[in-house]
């Protein structure tokens with residue numbers, strides 16, 4: 001983050017909040033449950049396209065009186081987008097859909113858009129990585145001046161999904177024409193399911209040291225704080241509430257106290273009801289770990 005945030009916003013902690021009723025309502029919801037950072041979808045995450053975002057809606061968000069009480073707002077890209085295959089109808093749709101999301105983020109003053117790197121659908125990891133890099137180059141070339149940065153998310157590695165090894169993300173970053181336009185999102189549940197043992201003694205410290213060695217902590221723009229219902233190395237992506245899954249609380253305690261992660265927004269994507277009570281409880285737990 002370039003601009004300096006007031007110290008009372010730290011830790012930058014929050015959750016993925018719904019935008020039902022308009023994108024600006026996400027700010028009210030986030031502030032209402034005590035978030036100092038939030039994540040949103042900038043359009044329906046299960047659809048390719050949406051109506052243009054009216055300028056009035058964007059303004060209601062960027063000029064919201066409570067906006068200064070939140071640090072970064074993170075966007076998460078739609079789930080249909082797949083940049084790891086080419087020559088299909090969905091390839092064109094993926095490019096157009098993500099391009100639209102980049103523009104929506106710009107309208108909303110959002111700087112990080114979390115993206116799953118994609119699935120190579122059997123073509124192989126090397127081909128998939130090259131394909132993702134080519135498509136990111138196309139999007140970057142289409143939008144040379146946008147401030148939005150795509151944050152590649154670590155994945156559980158389900159099926160032919162890319163991004164379950166730090167090396168794969170590092171390879172995408174090195175393969176693009178302008179690596180300065182990419183960031184990384186670290187999801188604890190995904191990393192664990194991919195085989196990074198955050199549950200071991202000093203597990204988080206070791207995993208983040210490895211991450212730093214292969215990708216670099218400075219590349220991180222957001223952390224997803226999720227426990228995992230599925231086992232270590234299972235490659236199955238199932239989030240659980242903190243302390244109820246297989247990671248255990250020690251890793252989250254370490255993350256909340258790690259000086260190298262202190263500047264980063266930490267976002268919950270754990271199961272919750274309509275009133276977001278589970279998020280309130282989880283944030284209280286995480287704040288209690290500090291110190």
Ligand SMILES: [Zn+2]
Nearest residue numbers: 076114116153
């Ligand atoms: Zn994700």
Ligand SMILES: [Zn+2]
Nearest residue numbers: 153187224269
């Ligand atoms: Zn995530």
